[in-house]
Amino acid sequence: MTASVDARVAPSREVLLDARNVIMQFGGLRAVNDVSLQVHTGEIVGLIGPNGAGKTTFFNCLTGLYQPTSGSVEFSGQPLPPKPRLAVRAGMARTFQNIRLFHNMTAIENVMVGMYSRTKTNAIDAIFRLPRHRREEAASTERAKELLDFVGLTGSGDTLSRNLPYGDQRRLEIARALATDPKLLLLDEPTAGMNPQETRQAEELIFRIRDSGLAVLVIEHDMRFIFNLCDRVACLVRGAVLVEGPPAVVQNDPRVIEAYIGMPATESTTPNWQQPGDNPGEGVEDA
Amino acid sequence: MVELFFQQLINGLSLGALYALIAVGYTVVYGIVQLINFAHGEIFMIGAFGAFVTWMLLGRPTDWSVATSLLVLLPLMIIGGMVASVATAVATERFAYRPLRNAPRLAPLISAIGVSVFLQEFVRLFFGTIPFVGRIPGWPDAKSAVPFPSIPGISGQTIQLGGVLIQMPAIFTLGALAVSTVFLWYFVNRTKTGRAMVATSQDPDTARLMGINVDRVIVAAFAVGAALAAVAGVAHGLRYGNIDFRMGFLAGLKAFTAAVLGGIGNINGAVVGGLVLGLAEAMATTFIPGQFGSSAWKDVWAFVLLILVLVFRPQGLLGAKVVDRA
Amino acid sequence: MRTVIPDELKIQLRYPARAVGLVGAVAMIISVFLPWSYGHGALDDVGFSGSPSPLQLVFLTLPVLVVVLLGVPLVGKAKLGRWAKTVAWNTTAKTTAIASLGAVVVAMAAIAIELGGLVNIEVGGWVAVAGAVLSAVATIFLPDSPEPTLSRVKTARWVQILAIVLVLAVVLFSAAYALGMSDAGAFLVFAAILTGLVLALRQFGVFGWLGNxxxxxxxVLVVSAFAVAFAFPFTQNGSNANMSIASQVLIFAATALGLNIVVGLVGLLDLGYIAFLGAGAFTAAILSESAFSTVNFHPPFIVxxxxxGTVASILGLIIGAPTLRVSGDYLAIVTLAFGEIFRITMNNLDGTDGPNVTNGSDGIPGIPDLNFFGFDFAQPHVIAGIEIGRFANYYWLMLVVIALIIVVFTNMNHSRIGRGWVAIREDELAAEAMGVNTFTLKLLAFAGGAFLAGVAGSVKAHYDVSVTPDQYVFLESAFLLAAVVLGGMGTVGGVLIGATILKLLPxxxxxxxxxxxxxxxxxxxLMMRFRPEGIVADERRQLEFHDEDEELADEIEEELIAHHGHLNPERKGFEL
Structure with missing residues (x-):
C-alpha cells in the first residue's frame, strides 16, 4: 500500500473502503480484472484510465449495483451489502456519469430524496401529520437548504432540476449524494462537459467536501483536474490497475502516458499535464 | 386415459398454435421498440374480419368444390385478412406510436389501450356500413357474433386416429403455424429486411449508423406480426365458427402470455411459448381434479402461469433479449 | 396563437381591427335580445325577442369579454394599475372571439338539427353568426401580446381569497346548471362557452395568478371547495336523477384518485385496478344484510x-409482491391478467365451478341501504325546506370518503414517502442508488391504492344495491386510467376534473x-399525442412562487421587463 507516500495523507488515517481482488465478468468479457483499491478517511483518490478501462464498472461494484464475480469489498470494516440502497445506508454515496437527477422534482426535493435512508417517517406519521413527521420535515428542509448553499445553489431550491443549467445539475447531484450523509463520496466524471471555470469551481467544492471530513473517490478524464485534486491516483487500463500512487508518480509513469497516447513516452509526446500551473485552463483534452 | 391425454395433446397444440401465431406479433414489435403493442389482439380480430369481408366480396360462395375452396377461396381469404390487418397495424404505428417514440414509457402503452378500444368500437359500429350513408344491404352488423363462412374440406370435418378425434380446423391451424414459421425463418434469416430487423433489435443506434432505415424496419415488424395475426384470425374463425369484435381482447392477452412464456423478443420463443400455453390450458382442464379443473377456470390457469413465469423466470423459457437500463 | 400575418401589417391595422372587432362583439350582444330560432323547441327555447334565455345570458359573457378586452386598451389600460401591463390583452381577445364563433356555430348547428334545417334560424341567430365571424376575423389582425406575467403580480390576501371563492361559486353554478339541462344541444353549447371562457382566462394569465x-x-381553497361540494345537493331541489349522476361521479373520482397514487406518483401502470374496487364491493356485499349474502357475519358498516379495504390491499400485496420486481411494461400486463383472474373467479365462485361465495354471474342483489345510528340512507330528509333524497345521502358519504382520500394523497405526497414515490417514477435506478427502498415503497403504493379502492367499493356496493362480476371488467380499469391521464397524472384537481368529464359527458x-x-x-x-401531461399539469412541473420567494420573483420580473424592453422594443410599441 502506497497511500502514505504522499505528504498530504496523515499516516494515522484508517481504511474506509477496501476492495480486494475484484473481478467482474460479463459473459466472456472481463470488465474488471483483479483490482484492489483502498480509500482512507479524509482522502481524495482519483481513478483514471482510457475509455472502456472498466472505471464505471468498478464503481458499480463498489456501490452495490453489481455483484463482483469474485473478490471482496469491505466498507468501514464490514462486507459491503449487495444492494445500492444498503450501501447508501452504510455510508457510501455516488453521482452518475450521465446526470441522473429526478427531472420533474425541484432541486430541494431532489436533495430531500437523498435523505430517505436517514429519516424514519412512516405512512401513518405522514397521513396524520404526526409530530415526528413535522419535526423531520422541518429538519430535512433545513438541512437540504444548507446543502444547496454548500454546493453553491442558494436560491435555486424551487427550480425544477431539469431547468437548471448543466453545471448546476452536476452540483445538485453532489448535494443529493451528500444528503445521504455519507462517509465516502464517489463521483463519476464530475466535470464532464464543464468549462474550465466550472471545473475549477468543482475542484474547490470537492476540496471543501474533503475538508468537512469525507473521503472522495473520483473518476475523471481531465488529467490536470485529477492531478491537482487527488492525494492518490490509480490508473486503470483494460480492467486492471496499471499504476497507483501519488499524482507526481502516476503522471510521470511512462506506462500511463503510453496507455493514453498509445506510444512510449518521448520528449515530443510528453503531454503538458507534466507542468501543472504553467498554462491554466488547458488540459490534456485540449491538447 | 391415454386416449384422453392424446386428445388433449392435440387440442392443446392446436389452440397453442393459434396463440403462437398471434404471439409472434408481440414479440417482434417488443424486440425492436420495447413496446407492448396492446392493440395487437385487435389486429388479429381485424384480420378475421378482413377474411370475412373477402368472402362477402367473392359473392359468399358456399358451394365451391373442396379443391377450389382450399386452393382459391381459403388463400384469397387469408390474403384479404392480411391486407386488412397489415394496413391497420401500419396505420396504428404511424399515427399512434411513432410520434411517441421518445415519450415516457407510459405514453405509448396508454395510447395502445386507446387504439385497442378504438378499433373494437370501430368494427362494432361501422362494420357493414358506409359512414354517413347507411348500412350495406345484406351485410351483417358486428354488434354481435358474425358467423364465419364454412370452408368445404375443413369446417366440420374430422379425422379419426385411433381413439383420438381430430378436427380439421385444428390441423389447419397447426399447418398454418408450420408454414408461417418456415416463412418467418426465411424472412428473418435470408432477407435484407429481416436481417435489418435483427440488427435493429440488437442495437437500434448502431443499426441506424449502418444505414438501416429504422423507421422502415419498425413498420416491417408491425406488418409481419399483423400478417401472422391475420392467419390466426382465419384459423380462429374456422375453429369456432364465428368471429366478433371482442375476440381480440382475450386472445391477445393469452398470446402476450405466450410471448412472455417463451421469452419476449425471442421469435422462436413465441412459437414454443404459444404451444406450451395451449397445452397447459388443455391439460389443466383435464387433469386438475375437482371444481377448479372445469373449463371455467382455464383462463385463470393461463394467467397464473403468466405470473409464475414472470416471477421465477422473467426471461422466459428460451430467454429474452435483456434490456440493460443501468 | 400565432398567425401567418406579418407583424408590420398587424401594427398598421391595429386600430381598424379593434373597431371591427368591437362592432362584431356588439352585434353578438344585440343578437342575444333577438330570437335565435323560429319556434321554441331548440336549445331549451331561444326563440324569444327581448328576453334572453338562460343559455343566451351565459353566452353573453363571451362578447362582453371581447368588448372589455378590446375596449380597455383603447381607453388606456395604464389607469387600471400595474397589473394591466402583465396580461395578454390582444391574444385573449382573439381567443375569446374565436371561442364565441365556436359557441355560435355549435348553437346554430344544434338549432338546425333539432328543428330540422338552417331555415329555422331566425334573425338573432344570423346576427350572432355575423358578429362572431366579424370579431373573430378582425382580432386575428391584432398584434400578438407577449406571454402574460400576471402570476408574478402581488395582491392582497383578501383579493386572492375573494377570487378563490368567486371561482368556486362559478364552478358550483356551472355544475348545477349543466346537470339541470335536459337538451343535449344546449349542453354542448354550454360546454363550448365554458371551454372558451377557460381558454380565454388562461390566455389572459388568470390561471397562473390563481395557481399562486x-x-x-x-x-381556504380546500375548505371552500368542500363547502361548495357540500352545498351542491341544495341546488338540486331534491332531483334524484342529478344527484344519482353526481354520486356516481364521486365514486368514480374516489377510485381514480386511488389509482392516481399508483400511476401518477409512482409511475406504475395498473390495468387491473377495478379488481380492487370489485374486491371491496364484493366484501361489503357479502358482509351486508342482503338475503343473498353467503356468510353469517354482518358487522356494522364501519367495520x-x-x-x-384490508381485503383489497391484501389482494394488492398478493399481486404486487411477486410482480413489482419485474419491469414496468410487464406489470401493466400482469395487473391486466390479474383483473381478468378476479372477474373470472367471481364468476366461478357460484357453487358449481367452485365454492359458493358470490352467487356467480348473478352476484349479490338486494344489498340494503346504509343505516348510520338510525340515519337511514334510503329515506329522504328535509333540510332547510329542501328535500335531500337517497342519492344525496350517498353523495355526502362519498364526499367524506373523497376528503379522506385527498388527505391521504396530499399528506403522503408531501412526505418522505411521496418524494420517494416520485423519485421512483422519475428514475428508479437513481432512487435506489440514493438509498430509497424502491420495492417496499412500490408495494406500499400498490397496497395503499388498493385499500382506498376497497373503501370506495364498499360504499359502491350499497349504492348500487347489487354487485355482479360484470361491473368490474377491464374497460372500467381503462376508464379509470383515462380519468387520471386526462385530468393530469399526479394531481388531485386534475383527476377530479377528468373523472367528472368522463362520467358527466356520456x-x-x-x-x-x-x-x-x-x-x-x-x-x-390524442391526449398522449398532444397533451400527455393532462388538463392540469403536475404542480411539480411548474415553477412555484411562495411568499419567501417574493424577492426573487420581483428580481425575475424586473429582469423580464428589462429584457423585454431591450430585446423587443417594437413589441412594447404595438401592445397598446
Whole structure:
C-alpha cells in the first residue's frame, strides 16, 4: 500500500473502503480484472484510465449495483451489502456519469430524496401529520437548504432540476449524494462537459467536501483536474490497475502516458499535464 | 386415459398454435421498440374480419368444390385478412406510436389501450356500413357474433386416429403455424429486411449508423406480426365458427402470455411459448381434479402461469433479449 | 396563437381591427335580445325577442369579454394599475372571439338539427353568426401580446381569497346548471362557452395568478371547495336523477384518485385496478344484510369498510409482491391478467365451478341501504325546506370518503414517502442508488391504492344495491386510467376534473352513448399525442412562487421587463 507516500495523507488515517481482488465478468468479457483499491478517511483518490478501462464498472461494484464475480469489498470494516440502497445506508454515496437527477422534482426535493435512508417517517406519521413527521420535515428542509448553499445553489431550491443549467445539475447531484450523509463520496466524471471555470469551481467544492471530513473517490478524464485534486491516483487500463500512487508518480509513469497516447513516452509526446500551473485552463483534452 | 391425454395433446397444440401465431406479433414489435403493442389482439380480430369481408366480396360462395375452396377461396381469404390487418397495424404505428417514440414509457402503452378500444368500437359500429350513408344491404352488423363462412374440406370435418378425434380446423391451424414459421425463418434469416430487423433489435443506434432505415424496419415488424395475426384470425374463425369484435381482447392477452412464456423478443420463443400455453390450458382442464379443473377456470390457469413465469423466470423459457437500463 | 400575418401589417391595422372587432362583439350582444330560432323547441327555447334565455345570458359573457378586452386598451389600460401591463390583452381577445364563433356555430348547428334545417334560424341567430365571424376575423389582425406575467403580480390576501371563492361559486353554478339541462344541444353549447371562457382566462394569465393564489391560501381553497361540494345537493331541489349522476361521479373520482397514487406518483401502470374496487364491493356485499349474502357475519358498516379495504390491499400485496420486481411494461400486463383472474373467479365462485361465495354471474342483489345510528340512507330528509333524497345521502358519504382520500394523497405526497414515490417514477435506478427502498415503497403504493379502492367499493356496493362480476371488467380499469391521464397524472384537481368529464359527458350526451367508447379510445390516443401531461399539469412541473420567494420573483420580473424592453422594443410599441 502506497497511500502514505504522499505528504498530504496523515499516516494515522484508517481504511474506509477496501476492495480486494475484484473481478467482474460479463459473459466472456472481463470488465474488471483483479483490482484492489483502498480509500482512507479524509482522502481524495482519483481513478483514471482510457475509455472502456472498466472505471464505471468498478464503481458499480463498489456501490452495490453489481455483484463482483469474485473478490471482496469491505466498507468501514464490514462486507459491503449487495444492494445500492444498503450501501447508501452504510455510508457510501455516488453521482452518475450521465446526470441522473429526478427531472420533474425541484432541486430541494431532489436533495430531500437523498435523505430517505436517514429519516424514519412512516405512512401513518405522514397521513396524520404526526409530530415526528413535522419535526423531520422541518429538519430535512433545513438541512437540504444548507446543502444547496454548500454546493453553491442558494436560491435555486424551487427550480425544477431539469431547468437548471448543466453545471448546476452536476452540483445538485453532489448535494443529493451528500444528503445521504455519507462517509465516502464517489463521483463519476464530475466535470464532464464543464468549462474550465466550472471545473475549477468543482475542484474547490470537492476540496471543501474533503475538508468537512469525507473521503472522495473520483473518476475523471481531465488529467490536470485529477492531478491537482487527488492525494492518490490509480490508473486503470483494460480492467486492471496499471499504476497507483501519488499524482507526481502516476503522471510521470511512462506506462500511463503510453496507455493514453498509445506510444512510449518521448520528449515530443510528453503531454503538458507534466507542468501543472504553467498554462491554466488547458488540459490534456485540449491538447 | 391415454386416449384422453392424446386428445388433449392435440387440442392443446392446436389452440397453442393459434396463440403462437398471434404471439409472434408481440414479440417482434417488443424486440425492436420495447413496446407492448396492446392493440395487437385487435389486429388479429381485424384480420378475421378482413377474411370475412373477402368472402362477402367473392359473392359468399358456399358451394365451391373442396379443391377450389382450399386452393382459391381459403388463400384469397387469408390474403384479404392480411391486407386488412397489415394496413391497420401500419396505420396504428404511424399515427399512434411513432410520434411517441421518445415519450415516457407510459405514453405509448396508454395510447395502445386507446387504439385497442378504438378499433373494437370501430368494427362494432361501422362494420357493414358506409359512414354517413347507411348500412350495406345484406351485410351483417358486428354488434354481435358474425358467423364465419364454412370452408368445404375443413369446417366440420374430422379425422379419426385411433381413439383420438381430430378436427380439421385444428390441423389447419397447426399447418398454418408450420408454414408461417418456415416463412418467418426465411424472412428473418435470408432477407435484407429481416436481417435489418435483427440488427435493429440488437442495437437500434448502431443499426441506424449502418444505414438501416429504422423507421422502415419498425413498420416491417408491425406488418409481419399483423400478417401472422391475420392467419390466426382465419384459423380462429374456422375453429369456432364465428368471429366478433371482442375476440381480440382475450386472445391477445393469452398470446402476450405466450410471448412472455417463451421469452419476449425471442421469435422462436413465441412459437414454443404459444404451444406450451395451449397445452397447459388443455391439460389443466383435464387433469386438475375437482371444481377448479372445469373449463371455467382455464383462463385463470393461463394467467397464473403468466405470473409464475414472470416471477421465477422473467426471461422466459428460451430467454429474452435483456434490456440493460443501468 | 400565432398567425401567418406579418407583424408590420398587424401594427398598421391595429386600430381598424379593434373597431371591427368591437362592432362584431356588439352585434353578438344585440343578437342575444333577438330570437335565435323560429319556434321554441331548440336549445331549451331561444326563440324569444327581448328576453334572453338562460343559455343566451351565459353566452353573453363571451362578447362582453371581447368588448372589455378590446375596449380597455383603447381607453388606456395604464389607469387600471400595474397589473394591466402583465396580461395578454390582444391574444385573449382573439381567443375569446374565436371561442364565441365556436359557441355560435355549435348553437346554430344544434338549432338546425333539432328543428330540422338552417331555415329555422331566425334573425338573432344570423346576427350572432355575423358578429362572431366579424370579431373573430378582425382580432386575428391584432398584434400578438407577449406571454402574460400576471402570476408574478402581488395582491392582497383578501383579493386572492375573494377570487378563490368567486371561482368556486362559478364552478358550483356551472355544475348545477349543466346537470339541470335536459337538451343535449344546449349542453354542448354550454360546454363550448365554458371551454372558451377557460381558454380565454388562461390566455389572459388568470390561471397562473390563481395557481399562486390557491397555493398561498391552500387551506381556504380546500375548505371552500368542500363547502361548495357540500352545498351542491341544495341546488338540486331534491332531483334524484342529478344527484344519482353526481354520486356516481364521486365514486368514480374516489377510485381514480386511488389509482392516481399508483400511476401518477409512482409511475406504475395498473390495468387491473377495478379488481380492487370489485374486491371491496364484493366484501361489503357479502358482509351486508342482503338475503343473498353467503356468510353469517354482518358487522356494522364501519367495520365492513375496514375489512373491505384490508381485503383489497391484501389482494394488492398478493399481486404486487411477486410482480413489482419485474419491469414496468410487464406489470401493466400482469395487473391486466390479474383483473381478468378476479372477474373470472367471481364468476366461478357460484357453487358449481367452485365454492359458493358470490352467487356467480348473478352476484349479490338486494344489498340494503346504509343505516348510520338510525340515519337511514334510503329515506329522504328535509333540510332547510329542501328535500335531500337517497342519492344525496350517498353523495355526502362519498364526499367524506373523497376528503379522506385527498388527505391521504396530499399528506403522503408531501412526505418522505411521496418524494420517494416520485423519485421512483422519475428514475428508479437513481432512487435506489440514493438509498430509497424502491420495492417496499412500490408495494406500499400498490397496497395503499388498493385499500382506498376497497373503501370506495364498499360504499359502491350499497349504492348500487347489487354487485355482479360484470361491473368490474377491464374497460372500467381503462376508464379509470383515462380519468387520471386526462385530468393530469399526479394531481388531485386534475383527476377530479377528468373523472367528472368522463362520467358527466356520456350522461348528458345520451344520443351519443353508442359512440362513447369510440371517442374515448380516440381521446386517449390524442391526449398522449398532444397533451400527455393532462388538463392540469403536475404542480411539480411548474415553477412555484411562495411568499419567501417574493424577492426573487420581483428580481425575475424586473429582469423580464428589462429584457423585454431591450430585446423587443417594437413589441412594447404595438401592445397598446
Amino acid at each position: 393564489a390557491s397555493a398561498n391560501n391552500n387551506r 365492513t369498510v375496514l375489512i373491505s 350522461e348528458k350526451l345520451r344520443f351519443f352513448s353508442d359512440y362513447r367508447l369510440l371517442l374515448f379510445g380516440l381521446l386517449m390516443i
